[in-house]
Amino acid sequence: MRVAHDDPRLRYRGAVSLQRGPGWTAPWRLPHPEAALYLPEGGLGRAAMPSGVRVVLRTDSTALTCRYQADPAPRLNGPPEVARLDVLCEGRHTATVELETHGGDAEFRVEGLPGRPGEPATVELWLPFYHQFRLCGLTLDAGAAVGPDDAGERPRWVHYGSSISQGRGAASPSRTWAALVARRAGWELTSLALGAACQLQPMTARLMRDLPAELLTVCVGINIQALGSHNRDSLASALVGFVRTVREGHPTTPFAVMSTIVAPEREEVPGPSGMTMRECRAHIRRAVGLLREHGDANLHYVHGPKVFGPSCTRLLLEPEGTDRLHPSPAGHPVLAARFLAALHRAGCAPSAPAASEVPQATGRSRGLTPAR
Structure with a gap:
């Protein structure tokens, strides 16, 4: 047939x-x-x-x-x-x-x-x-x-990130760290992660605004630091604008912003715009703090190295002596477990029905729905 x-x-x-x-x-x-x-x-x-x-x-x-x-x-x-x-x-x-x-x-x-x-x-x-x-x-x-598989609605998770989130280094598609999080939590994943293209583009913010979601997450920093797309003066402002655009469609949806995981060769080495990775994370943290001070109580900062830090360098894909950025096949499950735990600690992980290990969902909101 x-x-x-x-x-x-x-x-x-x-x-x-x-x-x-x-x-x-x-x-x-x-x-x-x-x-x-x-x-x-x-x-x-x-x-x-x-x-x-x-x-x-x-x-x-x-x-x-x-x-x-x-x-x-x-x-x-x-x-x-x-x-x-x-x-x-x-x-x-x-x-x-x-x-x-x-x-x-x-x-x-x-x-x-x-x-x-x-x-x-x-x-x-x-x-x-x-x-x-x-x-x-x-x-x-x-x-x-x-x-068709129309078994019921699961919490919809929209995630934006770089090649780290796209899955570089994972053993297979259902074992990227984002896929593992979605499967374990029972969430319906829509990944907007694009290698070398997580630069806080306004059009991506508009897309996140218009997609249905019960959870929003962003993992940002490495592309900005490595490619110099923002500097010390523009990064916090760009992130504030990005989040505020998304909030036009999701004013109270749980929203977590995670800075880049450990990047051993970039922590103290300035990128094209003059920022080290440590400085880049500080600007990201400051932007999230400003938004929270101005009333966004359901926005949360997750510090990347606390999720996947120096103790995890042995779980990076690239060999020592090269530009180590991505989790290895053994690193993706570790990152998944720790990221999910961080969301639970922040109180922004939506509950899912226990009927199935893998999420199911339908779309809604502003006329734009995930393709079926």
């Missing part, structure tokens, strides 16, 4: 928009028709890397064949990224598949799904976090039942 890439029974959870092509669907994490307005200097491809995006359906099929196209990863400093896709059934990891990345048609098959006749299971395909991906279709058992 074939299921087309644009079958309405498929849910593209975590996607902001969907690009339709001849025989494929590509999930985007920015509004595809206006993507150039978000990143006018380039780098649009990062928004087409479906970090945190899940293709979800319910079926009693015992096997699944996925037809797809995937592109090579961009050139990266440090170890390369391998394109992988995770299959989860009823919230539990079933398989990790290594994808072909030549850009043409390819397919893989997964057997042993838990569905039984008349007893469908929720199946999720967690798409690669650092490769562009296009779904061409699925093939299920002959006569299998298939339906």
Whole structure:
């Protein structure tokens, strides 16, 4: 039984928009028709890397064949990224598949799904976090039942960050630190994390304002310090403006701003704008404090090195002697657990129903909803 890439029974959870092509669907994490307005200097491809995006359906099929196209990863400093896709059934990891990345048609098959006749299971395909991906279709058992996964609403979490949040260094898509947080907490993740592009862009603030959310988080600092997009005079002001824009649509939603985790080679070394990483964090903390002093009681600062600090340098991806920035496969679970604990300490972690390990949700608010 074939299921087309644009079958309405498929849910593209975590996607902001969907690009339709001849025989494929590509999930985007920015509004595809206006993507150039978000990143006018380039780098649009990062928004087409479906970090945190899940293709979800319910079926009693015992096997699944996925037809797809995937592109090579961009050139990266440090170890390369391998394109992988995770299959989860009823919230539990079933398989990790290594994808072909030549850009043409390819397919893989997964057997042993838990569905039984008349007893469908929720199946999720967690798409690669650092490769562009296009779904061409699925093939299920002959006569299998298939339906949408509309099992109920989960708290919606919108997160904005850099390549650290996009998943660089994770073992697989469902094991990035953000994915692990969402799965453990029962939240519906929409990740706006873009490598080298977390610069407090006003258009991204507008997008966060307009997306439905019960939790908002930002992990900011490393791109600003490394690329010099803000200096000592502009960083706090830019963050204040970013948060205030988001607050136009979410005046009281719990909102956490985390500064960058430990960056050993950048802590005391000035970047292009003259700021060290320590100074950058101080400006971020000050901006959050100013906003709280002016009435934003549900805004919280999380100090990155307290979540993932000097004791975690052995859990960084890049080898010693290079520019160490990203958690390794062993580091992502540690960062996830500590970040979630920090949110609970701040009192800004929304409660989720206990019915399932993995979040489900529908959208609302200001006419803009995550793509389904």
